[in-house]
Amino acid sequence: MALIRGPHAAPAIAALAALALFFVPAAHLPAFYESFFYILCYWIALATSWNILSGYAHYLSFGHGAFFGAGVYASATLTTKFSVPFLWSIPAAAAVAALLAAAIGAVVFRLNRLRGDLFALLTLAVAFVLSTIVLNTPIDGGPGVYLSAVPLPDIAGSPTATIYVLGLGLAVISIGTAYAVAHSRLGLGLFAIHDDEDVAEAKGVPTFRYKMIAFAISAGIAGAVGAVHAMYVSYVTVGETFGITVPVYVVLMSVLGGMRHWLGPAVGAALIGASLFAFTGGASATIGRAVVAFGLIAVILLLPEGVVPTLLRRARGWLKKRAKPAAMPQVAPPAALRSRSPVSQAGAPLLACFGVEKSFGGLRALRGVSLEVKRGEILGLVGPNGSGKTTLINVISGQYRRDAGRIALDGHDIGRTSAHRIAALGIARTYQIPRPFAHLTALENVILAGTFGGQADRAAIRAEAQHWLEFAGLGARAETLPGELNLHEGKFLELARALAAHPSLLMLDEVLAGLTPSEIASAVALIRRIRDAGASILFVEHNMRAVLELSDQLVVLNYGQVIAAGAPREVVRDPEVITAYLGAAHA
Amino acid sequence: MLEAAALHVGYGDAPALWDVSLRVGAGEIVSVLGPNGAGKTTLVNAIARLLPIRRGALRFEGAEVTAASAQDMCDRGVALIPEGRRLFTRMTVEENLELGSYRRAARAEKAAARERAYAMFPILAERRRQLAGTLSGGQQQMLAIGRALMAQPKLLLIDEPSLGLAPLIVEQVFATIRQIHASGVSILLIEQNVAKALDLAERAYVLEGGRIVASGRPAELRAQPQIRAAYLGADV
Numbered sequence: 012m013a014l015i016r017g018p019h020a021a022p023a024i025a026a027l028a029a030l031a032l033f034f035v036p037a038a039h040l041p042a043f044y045e046s047f048f049y050i051l052c053y054w055i056a057l058a059t060s061w062n063i064l065s066g067y068a069h070y071l072s073f074g075h076g077a078f079f080g081a082g083v084y085a086s087a088t089l090t091t092k093f094s095v096p097f098l099w100s101i102p103a104a105a106a107v108a109a110l111l112a113a114a115i116g117a118v119v120f121r122l123n124r125l126r127g128d129l130f131a132l133l134t135l136a137v138a139f140v141l142s143t144i145v146l147n148t149p150i151d152g153g154p155g156v157y158l159s160a161v162p163l164p165d166i167a168g169s170p171t172a173t174i175y176v177l178g179l180g181l182a183v184i185s186i187g188t189a190y191a192v193a194h195s196r197l198g199l200g201l202f203a204i205h206d207d208e209d210v211a212e213a214k215g216v217p218t219f220r221y222k223m224i225a226f227a228i229s230a231g232i233a234g235a236v237g238a239v240h241a242m243y244v245s246y247v248t249v250g251e252t253f254g255i256t257v258p259v260y261v262v263l264m265s266v267l268g269g270m271r272h273w274l275g276p277a278v279g280a281a282l283i284g285a286s287l288f289a290f291t292g293g294a295s296a297t298i299g300r301a302v303v304a305f306g307l308i309a310v311i312l313l314l315p316e317g318v319v320p321t322l323l324r325r326a327r328g329w330l331k332k333r334a335k336p337a338a339m340p341q342v343a344p345p346a347a348l349r350s351r352s353p354v355s356q357a358g359a360p361l362l363a364c365f366g367v368e369k370s371f372g373g374l375r376a377l378r379g380v381s382l383e384v385k386r387g388e389i390l391g392l393v394g395p396n397g398s399g400k401t402t403l404i405n406v407i408s409g410q411y412r413r414d415a416g417r418i419a420l421d422g423h424d425i426g427r428t429s430a431h432r433i434a435a436l437g438i439a440r441t442y443q444i445p446r447p448f449a450h451l452t453a454l455e456n457v458i459l460a461g462t463f464g465g466q467a468d469r470a471a472i473r474a475e476a477q478h479w480l481e482f483a484g485l486g487a488r489a490e491t492l493p494g495e496l497n498l499h500e501g502k503f504l505e506l507a508r509a510l511a512a513h514p515s516l517l518m519l520d521e522v523l524a525g526l527t528p529s530e531i532a533s534a535v536a537l538i539r540r541i542r543d544a545g546a547s548i549l550f551v552e553h554n555m556r557a558v559l560e561l562s563d564q565l566v567v568l569n570y571g572q573v574i575a576a577g578a579p580r581e582v583v584r585d586p587e588v589i590t591a592y593l594g595a596a597h598a
Numbered sequence: 599m600l601e602a603a604a605l606h607v608g609y610g611d612a613p614a615l616w617d618v619s620l621r622v623g624a625g626e627i628v629s630v631l632g633p634n635g636a637g638k639t640t641l642v643n644a645i646a647r648l649l650p651i652r653r654g655a656l657r658f659e660g661a662e663v664t665a666a667s668a669q670d671m672c673d674r675g676v677a678l679i680p681e682g683r684r685l686f687t688r689m690t691v692e693e694n695l696e697l698g699s700y701r702r703a704a705r706a707e708k709a710a711a712r713e714r715a716y717a718m719f720p721i722l723a724e725r726r727r728q729l730a731g732t733l734s735g736g737q738q739q740m741l742a743i744g745r746a747l748m749a750q751p752k753l754l755l756i757d758e759p760s761l762g763l764a765p766l767i768v769e770q771v772f773a774t775i776r777q778i779h780a781s782g783v784s785i786l787l788i789e790q791n792v793a794k795a796l797d798l799a800e801r802a803y804v805l806e807g808g809r810i811v812a813s814g815r816p817a818e819l820r821a822q823p824q825i826r827a828a829y830l831g832a833d834v
Binding site: 393394395396397443444497498499500521524525526527528529530553555591592593594 | 633682762765792
């Protein structure tokens, strides 16, 4: 995110450039230049639209040609067979492509195993299937479709100028959309999906819906570009339309320009488009292509994040060196932990699990677990490794679906609720091994949790995120990327991120592991302060000293079953607990 | 056996260790204590030659190894049990063990070493065909120890063996370390469970902010009130 938010100059410069380009036809250049600029706009729109899903959320698609092709043939069919005016065929083509993407997304985005490589392969298959259908039905049938008889409305003085202005319009729309998405809640959610989709969901990001929206926007723009391009080429064939050029070039352009920046793909498209033109025109076409290819390899080796993010980072580093060190931002006064669920009578159970079962294949990880977390209570959950403690947290937070039993928050059944809804209801968790969003700074990690934790005002979210970082002792590390934090700091970032969602129930998974005794003492004090601020806490821990010090109620799991529950000092004297968990030294 | 003289180690611009000297004698068990971020893991990784040493000298059995490769250290008989186990999670228990016997001196005796590991941890023998990633935390730590022993090391570097383990399992892991030490292997142990580490160690170093601030026998360290307060907690 640090890289996405360019200086405010960037959008202004982009807008000015677009405005200047709008007047190219007025310069009465030879038609060739309009054609050249159209091709640049064409690639800019395609690459930028591809990036909205594939770059932001890292769902690499090799199927962008399919949506482009759907647009080409939608427009060609509507204009030649149904005499629809060309301009009307553009939104229609966008709608066809967006619907196609939505239909594919509705199936594949539900399946967790289709993340990553398999998604890329699947989109490639979609393109093949679609081209086969078009080739073997009356949509094309083999000979191709001529659009030369379709009337082209005169917008800019000549047919090439008209096509150019339409292409420019689409490039502006797609860059504008990419900018708007990157700076919205949707964009923040997509960047979180990029880094860790499960965690994004657990922090309240509606991952399925966001991927669908991004996919439909991305495909819709590609479809509109297809419609205009059909008119540009005026004779469309399956071989040209569904070839490998579009899907491969959009990937190359985005990688070159930088996939994490809204302007990256456009810059990459302009660079590749222009250099292909400069080097491959005329007699030396073959050598020219080789030069472009080597140039690409060199740039990717030197600027692996892409041209735009790398240059922005260097520029910012240079500015920072010249600028006086900025004053520390004012930290908001400590916000009390406002739990979001209505406060019922004290002592009533906030969370109730009854007979919860969960199996993985033949392994029964949870065998009828029942427990209750009362309002304002700290419940300690202990048990041997592999006894099901983390599984229980995963089931309560909705990461896994329980096989049987009932889980109720504030009396409402949440056993079938999706993870992001559960997060919105006020359950937050930390991970035993920290799972921060690797490409977001520490502060942005906390901001994300606040944004999807029910807050609306951006300035307030930011100030509060800074507050939670200070609270967790990470105030000075706000701009640090998680990779540079040590294990201890990573665990406290987890804590800050969980608190930013204002949970009514906080589930802590071994936050104390790996801390020294004095660090444990300060962490114990911190946990107590969180409880005093109004949250109930379920915490999994092996450090028995801390467990005894903190817990109001102690529950012991063994082989997925509760073997003891009650007042901590009594539970640790239970012979079964000593045999299964504590060992003779603690007896 | 191992001698580090005035080591300086760093990542990028930020130095992580300054002027750290320590020694592990043959057959000795030495512990390094200190708060998080003090540089303990950096220290063992530098000794295992996974991180470059900027200044200073590292000697193992009299030979200069300051610029040796990690693979060379393994061949010389130094084995690391890394923080967080770092098993090959998609391989079986048995495959993980066999990967431990890359050391030239240990290859011939692979089968015998494997049987010794299974004898030490019978649960691993039961699960020899199971994927390492599906083991419980305690079993994974046993496998990590077993894998390191496959190299028949002379010096074992152990980084936080009790991390995330249940009390009963922690007891077992420390009993195992004691047993390994009794068989003649030298050990450099990093451990947050300070009481346990001091019970086991013959000498200990306290690391803070990348420098060694105290060292000595456990009884001497326990006696120093400021060390007690800062690193050892009340329960030592």
